[in-house]
Amino acid sequence: SGIKFEKIDMIDVFQEGSERIKPIQDFKDAGLHPVMLRNTQLAGYLKPTPIQRYTLPAIFEGKDLIACAQTGSGKTAAFLIPILSKLMGKAKKLCAPRPNPATFEPGVSTGVRAEPLVLIVAPTRELATQIFDEARRFCYRTMFRPCAVYGGGPIAEQIAHLQKGCDLLIGTPGRLVDFINRPHLLTLKRLKYMVIDEADEMVQSDWENELKQIMSGGDQEEGNITYLMFSATFPKICRELAEQHLAHNHARIRVGRAG
Ligand code: ADP
Numbered sequence: 001s002g003i004k005f006e007k008i009d010m011i012d013v014f015q016e017g018s019e020r021i022k023p024i025q026d027f028k029d030a031g032l033h034p035v036m037l038r039n040t041q042l043a044g045y046l047k048p049t050p051i052q053r054y055t056l057p058a059i060f061e062g063k064d065l066i067a068c069a070q071t072g073s074g075k076t077a078a079f080l081i082p083i084l085s086k087l088m089g090k091a092k093k094l095c096a097p098r099p100n101p102a103t104f105e106p107g108v109s110t111g112v113r114a115e116p117l118v119l120i121v122a123p124t125r126e127l128a129t130q131i132f133d134e135a136r137r138f139c140y141r142t143m144f145r146p147c148a149v150y151g152g153g154p155i156a157e158q159i160a161h162l163q164k165g166c167d168l169l170i171g172t173p174g175r176l177v178d179f180i181n182r183p184h185l186l187t188l189k190r191l192k193y194m195v196i197d198e199a200d201e202m203v204q205s206d207w208e209n210e211l212k213q214i215m216s217g218g219d220q221e222e223g224n225i226t227y228l229m230f231s232a233t234f235p236k237i238c239r240e241l242a243e244q245h246l247a248h249n250h251a252r253i254r255v256g257r258a259g
């Protein structure tokens, strides 16, 4: 399939994939759930960034996606807004199990297992925390609850956090593998979206094996999980992982400066 090319705000956009994605011009034209449209306004986002113009319609169509764009191009909202907007339609049905408020005591295990709908993997604690902050903004007035887990943080606190109910799980690869290996604490069987953020950095920081384990976790029945990979560059190992896990007809968007 050919590469399609266009310019948005002096920025080159390349599209690869079988079907062309029509970029949106405005958040208002994106068919967002009203709560999510409101949250973009509350965040002060007036217009979608170039990468967001493509990822919103692509994710709305249910496509797996590889997206390449520089740091600072708004990749976090590029996946959070459409994912949450799509999940909003069935929020009541989908929300993760919550502890019983009548018997809930801080510091005492609720025995509730985390069953996230969205898993977001980030290479560092700082990035995971940034994504968590943005997720909290966009989960405002939804029923969805984000949680972040990362190495270096106190694990008991993270377990307590997970046990309050976790719809979006954000984490670094090492700590996520820790939790995946404790199936009484976490299961990926209800996962709908797996987002790999800064995939190239993950490979550079030697998270390759953890990443492989995470990407093959969850409910691997064909078509149940939408895989979204974000990266500044796509080294060989990232392309291999994409080939193994992304749907054959996935979309590829590359946003780069002109020239
Ligand atoms: P990246 O992951 O591509 O490095 P981020 O998602 O961290 O970029 O976003 C960079 C900054 O841009 C953040 O401060 C974010 O709040 C802001 N931002 C994202 N999307 C928009 C938008 N549509 N309008 C204005 N600011 C935005």
Ligand code: MG
Binding pocket: 075, 076, 197
């Ligand atoms: Mg980012």
